[in-house]
Amino acid sequence: MNLPAIKAIYFNEMRRTGNTLLQSIASPVISTALYFVVFGAAIGSRIQNIDNVPYGVFIVPGLMMLSLLTQSISNASFGIFFPKFTGTIYEIMSAPISYLEIVIGFVGAAATKSFIIGTIILITANFFVDLEIAHPFWMMAFFILTCISFSLFGFIIGLWADNFEKLQLIPLLVITPLVFLGGSFYSVDMLPEFWQKVTLFNPVLYLISGFRWSFFEVSDVSVGISLLMILAFLAACLGMVWWMFKTGYKLKN
Amino acid sequence: MTKTTTVADPVISVKELSKTYKGGHQALKNINLDIQKGEILALLGPNGAGKTTLISTICGLVQPSAGSVTVGGYDIINDYKKTRGMIGLVPQELTLGAFDKVWNTIRFSRGLFGKSADESYLEKLLTDLSLIDKKNSLLMTLSGGMKRRVLIAKALAHEPDILFLDEPTAGVDVELRKDMWAIVEDLRQSGVTIILTTHYIEEAEEIADRVGVINAGELLLLEDKKVLMQKLGKKQLRIELREPCTTIPALLEKYDLLLSEDGLNLVYSYDTRSDDRTGITSLLTAINESGLVLKDIHTSQSSLEDIFIGLVNPLDSQESSSSASGATAP
Known part of the structure; x- marks a missing residue:
């Protein structure tokens, strides 16, 4: 190795984060704080408890997931796309480094950054609501697995994208809608029966549900299924990255 | 993983290497090439000849379609970690992250190639490349020449045995080009094997030990530079006459002389490859016997450029040779 x-x-990736601290850390924290102000304090006080959890508290895991997913994808995709865009990827591709080592470096940095952001959001949430975590171990497991698997997914997008439009395409048009419609701000029980069934096809639902269970012991689907889904997603991303490097997809001529 | 080398083996060995891109363009055609340790090899060729594809393949950036390459006796695919660790690559384009500092980017390069941090080596490297006062500068604030030096520093950061320079002086001014040549010479002195691609003939002529000419994916020629110029270099003897003559005397016909338009110069071409005599003595005697009076004589030898053009496009070579002489056939 x-x-x-x-x-x-x-450390090169982490230094890049340090150089753009305002964009990297402050921006998602501020936007999440705004969600708390609007949905927690302003609107939340007028919405009844969901599964005996006050609405302002109920949305915390969903908000964390929203940031984790978007930030993981954004960090990792940009991390590998930028060297491709500037041409500096030649150095990595000609270095004595295996594909696995490249992935560990880039995805590790992206996942670390997402983890830091998620932790800051969690701390920020405590300033707005009283938060207790029922299963800290499982919370941390979902937290870390989500950071890693979606950073891997972002890495795939970064490898696939050959322009800035493609880089933003999936996060904006696919991930954000899936997160919003995956129960970030509501329980699936609140939907009409037909839409409840449709929502089951949304993979993000399982992540948010499992994560929320680790906080409040309430979930839309079984925790075991949530865990399986995230592990399956992780495996699929690993398989895809392996294939891309093996074939040199968009990396080698 | 088997190392298959002895002391006398070439440091890079390319065997029957071919590369066909997805679109069907065959960039390399059955290339065979051995490069010896410590030499400077210049690969000459016009744009699109296959020079960059060849070095990119050796460096692991392009997947070969057929053939094999070994570096230091190791296969570039099966033992890529070993081979890539020996190589440093300076790309043709000024590909640098704009927001990094010089120091950070060379430290990154060293780490990327598996070497632990060595600040004293990197500081010496920056000093040698006249970059030490730019150590903490952002890359985007550097001039083109400085960026080129940073690329060389990055390529040397892990102390490679072999350095590939892909058109290192493309688009740089004469002064910087000479600086680059001095850097290359210093590297050679330190024992680094250097392979550079260029389409500047003078560059190859100035610094290379051997010259390879590549065109349309084929290695047309690979030869020691001096031997090449002796082997292929044609010499010309220009004879300046005191009085103009309108036609070449019958006595001189066997020498295939060219007569200039003003009738004051005779041009005699001879081949240094020939083991026979050059014929200069008998020519001068014949001139004397024909009654022509000499004013002066000059000799000139073909440059590498003439040789290169002759190989890449023989017809152009003949035309340029005729026009350059300023002479016409009688």
Whole structure:
């Protein structure tokens, strides 16, 4: 294992985050705080409890997931897309480093950044609502698995994209709607029966449901299924990344 | 993983290498090439000849369609970690992250190639490349020449045995080009094997030990530079006459002389490859016997450029040779 190379990529990516601290950390934290102000304090006080959980508290896991998913994808996709765009990818592709090591460096850095953002959001939430975590271990498991698997997904998008429009296409047109319609701000029980069934096809529902269960012991679907879904997604992303590197897809001529 | 080398083996060995891109363009056709440790090899060729594809393949950026390449006796595909660790690559384009600092980017390069941090080496490298005072500068604030030096520093950050320079002086001014040549010479002195691609003939002529000419994906020629120029270099003897003559005397017909338009110069071409005599002595005697009076004589030898053009486009070579002489056939 080429550890110096993994460290070089990881710390280079983390340094990039440090150079753009306002955009990287402050921006998602501010936007999440705004969600709390609007949905928690302003509107939330007029909405009845969901499964005996006050609405302002109920939305915390969903808001965290919203940030984790979008930030993981954005960080990882940009991390690998930018060297492709500027041409500096030549250095990585000609270095004595395996595909696995490249993935660990880039995805590790993106997942770390998402983890930091998620943690800051969690701390920020405590300033707005009284939050207790029923299953800290499982909360952390869902938290970390989501950071890793969606950073991997972002890495795939970064490899696939050959322009800035494509880079934004899936996060904006696919992920954001899936997160909003996956129960970030409501329980699936609140939907009409038909839409409840449609929502079951939304993979993000399982993530939010499992994550919410770790906080409040309430969930839309079984926790086991949630865990399986995220593991399956992780495996699919790993398989896709492996294939892309093996074939040199959009990396080698 | 089997290393298949002995002391005398080439540091890079390319065997029957071919590359056909997806669109069907065959960029490399059955290339065979051995590069010796410590030499400077210049790959000459026009744009699109296949130079960059060849070095990109050796560096692992392009997947070969057929053939094999070994570096230091290791296969570039099966033992890619070993081979890539020996190589540094300076790309043709000024590909650098704009927002990084010089110091950070060379530290990154060293780490990427598996080497632990060595600040004293990197500081010496920056000093040698006249970059030390730019150590903490952002890359986007550097001039083109400085960026080119940073690319060289990045390629050397992991102390490679082999350095590929892909058109290192493309688009740079004469002064910087000479600086680059000096850098290359210093590297050679330190034992680094250097392969550079260029379409500047003078560059190859100035710094290379061997010259390879590549065109349309084929390696047309690979030869020691001096031997090449001796082997293929034609010499010309220009004879300046005191009085103009209108036709070449019958006595001189066997020498295939060219007579200039003003009738004051005779041009005699001879081949240094020939083991026979050049014929200069008998020509001068014949001139004397024919009654022509000499004013002066000059000799000139073909440059590498003439040789290159002759290989890449023989017809152009003949035309340019005729027009350059300023002479016409009688």
